[in-house]
Amino acid sequence: MPGSRKPWLYSLLLAFIALAGPASAEAPATIRILADRHIYARESNRVRSIGNVRITYKNTALTADEVETDIQERTVEAKGKIVLSEPERTLRTDRLVYRFGERAGTAGNVTAQVDAFYFEGRRIDLAADTLRLENGSLTSCSLPSPHYRITARSITVDREKRVRARHIAFYLGKTRLFVWPALAMSFDRKGSGGVSPKVAYSRLAGPSAGLAWSLPESPRTKGEAYLGLSARRGPVGQGRFERKGKFPLRLNVSLREEPPYTQARDVLLDRLPEVEVGFPEARLAKGFLTLTPAVSAGYYRERPSLSRTTRLQAQAALLGPQLGGSAFRTRPELQAIAARYGSGDRYSVVGLGWQSDYLLRGEPAFGLGYFKRAASGTTPFLFDRIDLAEELQTRLALGGAPNRLNLLVQYDLRHGGVYNVEFALNWRYHCLEPRLTWKTRQRAVGLSLVIVGVGGT
Secondary structure (H helix, E strand, O other): OOOOOOHHHHHHHHHHHHHHOOOOOOOOOOOEEEOOEEEEEOOOOEEEEEEEEEEEEOOEEEEEEEEEEEOOOOEEEEEEEEEEEEOOEEEEEEEEEEEOOOOEEEEEEEEEEEOOEEEEEEEEEEOOOOEEEEEEEEEOOOOOOOOEEEEEEEEEEOOOOEEEEEEEEEEEOOEEEEEEEEEEEEOOOOOOEOEEEEEEEEOOOEEEEEEEEEOOOOOOEEEEEEEEEEOOOEEEEEEEEEEOOOOOEEEEEEEOOOOOOOOOOOOEEEEEEEEEEEOOOEEEOOOOEEEEEEEEEEEEEEEOOOOEEEEEEEEEEEEOOOEEOOOEEEEEEEEEEEEEEOOOOEEEEEEEEEEEEEEEOOEEEEEEEEEEEEEEEOOOOOOOOOOOOEEEEEEEEEEEOOEEEEEEEEEEOOOOOEEEEEEEEEOOEOOEEEEEEEEOOOOEEEEEEEEEOOOEO
8 A cells, every 4th residue: 555665565676676786796785775655667677766765775874755766776866855874974955866886976955964064055966985065054053043154155075074165254143254265174073173263452453353274183283374454564474383203393484463472562563474493392311301492583573663674583491390299280491592683783581480380180270480581682672672570470270171261460570560461261152162362461352263173172
């Protein structure tokens, strides 16, 4: 009867399909079809299955309202409410042409899930190891109205779970934040890389906005970059790359980005650009000491001093042994910097101090640090000069990943009072992780949005 499944026809179909497979030493895989009703066309060797159709082949399953199967080619044409389930991806669509033997096909008006990411597109082309969408979107947010999504003219996902998209637009809710010509990232959790928008404001530099992205990590390499536009400074950017192995290397490139060690409150510095090369750590005194050297070179322009010239700088940190146990650790440190400028000036800094951390569940929860610095020579720049000759640091970390609050307070022991306060707050809101920072010395605030599973963990 029409409303029942017919076991005799089901067995007949299995026999036909098995006979249709290529002759080999191993028995061919069998396509198994269940449906409310089957119509078999002997002339074309095709089967039309209607109502509650379920097809299985190896580790792939297909459900649909109606399916026409070419037994010889192992190809199906499905209609209606379709769900295709493969080991690493799931597709939902209303029309599908699929070749079971090749795990390949095409679909229209499709939604797909690969790991924890969701894709939508007008058309999708499937292959065994890749998928390609046209006029599609992607998100890691499973809500009916996702908090964010990235649209693109084309999106390709390869077997290594690398995503490449062209002509993208990033939406926060229904608001388009920015457009970008291309995007490449990975959502493999073994080495996630991704993209996140950033906005910032400082009293001197004004507002700025841009994109930060990280390269997929590997056992030997990792990297990140930022490219943005500042209202008062124009294009700004920064990139970091690190390689481990036989020839380890650390490389930092900066364009008009404020260096993290800038201490002068009212100084605006442009690095045009600056390149820093870090060398591998050297173990000294049978591992008792650790030396970390680096060299940087660049052209600098500073306001309001209007100084502009080149600088070549060598720096090194000598770390002593780490002392303490499971709840407390401390380590002494010696710092040395020597700089030579295009103006002929020379400037050097020597610093000595220590840092201590109190641990909670294996993570630093409270820290103290003391540093004393002395300088000699002359420099044409204000940002190089030592503002904080004797410093006491306190650090506080509350919570754990992904919700965490970090607080750094720097005290000026020579002149008295608080020199600087830095505040950073991370919290996860479903599929987004906003990060808020505030620095009192530069009077700067920053906000970035990390996509969970792509730009962060």
